[in-house]
Amino acid sequence: MNIIFLGKYRGKPVRWQMGLVASSVLLSGFLSLMAVAGYWWGTSSGQLNQLADVEKELAQQKSMIAKARANAQSELDALAARLGLMQAHVTRLDALGERLVTISNLDSKEFNFTHEPAVGGPHESGNGVSTEFENVLGDLNDQLDSREQQLSILEDVLMSKQIKKETRPSGRPISKGWTSSYYGKRTDPFTGKLEMHKGMDFAGREGSEIVAVSSGVVTWASSRYGYGNLVEINHGHGYTTRYGHNAEILVKVGDSVEKGQAISLMGSTGRSTGPHVHFEVLLNDRQVDPLSFVQSNS
Secondary structure, three states: OOEEEEEEEOOEEEEEEEOHHHHHHHHHHHHHHHHHHHHHHHHHHHHHHHHHHHHHHHHHHHHHHHHHHHHHHHHHHHHHHHHHHHHHHHHHHHHHHHHHHHHOOOOOOOOOOOOOOOOOOOOOOOOOHHHHHHHHHHHHHHHHHHHHHHHHHHHHHHHHHHHHHHHOOOOOOEOOOEEEEOOEEEEOOOOOOEEEEOOEEEEOOOOOEEEOOOOEEEEEEEEEOOOEEEEEEEEEOOEEEEEEEEEEEOOOOOOEEOOOOEEEEEEOOOOOOOOEEEEEEEEOOEEEOOHHHHOOOO
């Protein structure tokens, strides 16, 4: 097979004839060139598609990271707010505890709310903000537990002091009248001999009210030798009071009475020379001088 090319060169006709071998070589080269071009185009197209997929995946990852950061920040803000509330709560508890210690005249070294509670233990290593928040929350929880224990103990102490204060006899057993005899040795008005007087006598108008000097429970409300009509009240913590020579008893055994409550009416029953109340204070079943209790304003 022959291939003939016709053309002009410098205005003159030109004829070029190619043989079979040359034609085959030329055709093969052309086909090879087309194959290479096609492969290159196909490869480039695939890489472009892969690049687009990678860019799309990268955009999705960036979006997920942004959302994760936003969620983490929101959680951190919530934790920070919670920590602020807990710290404010600890501050209020400390202020309350210090106030209670001050007004109750307790030892501030025993109930010290200004210092951190004494705690300790091995350090656990950890990384990340979450671990730091857990440690802070744990410390605050320990502080709250410590404050709760201190306040509970303080409450018990205050209650005990208040109970002792309420049960300790104080004041006079009459609202009107005068002191006619004190505790101690005196000349007995019936025998003329020097004898021990184990109470205080308060004279007044017959029928005037006799009042309890402290809260307690009535353990005697009837006649007794020497006392005439007697009222006896147990106040707890070892304290007992007696009110003798009454004209009339207004309570009965087992009654609970409050400080200042009328328990009887003044009279002159029993071993008495006139209307008065014989007042005794007993501590652990032994008479003591009532004067310090009578003069007490608590």
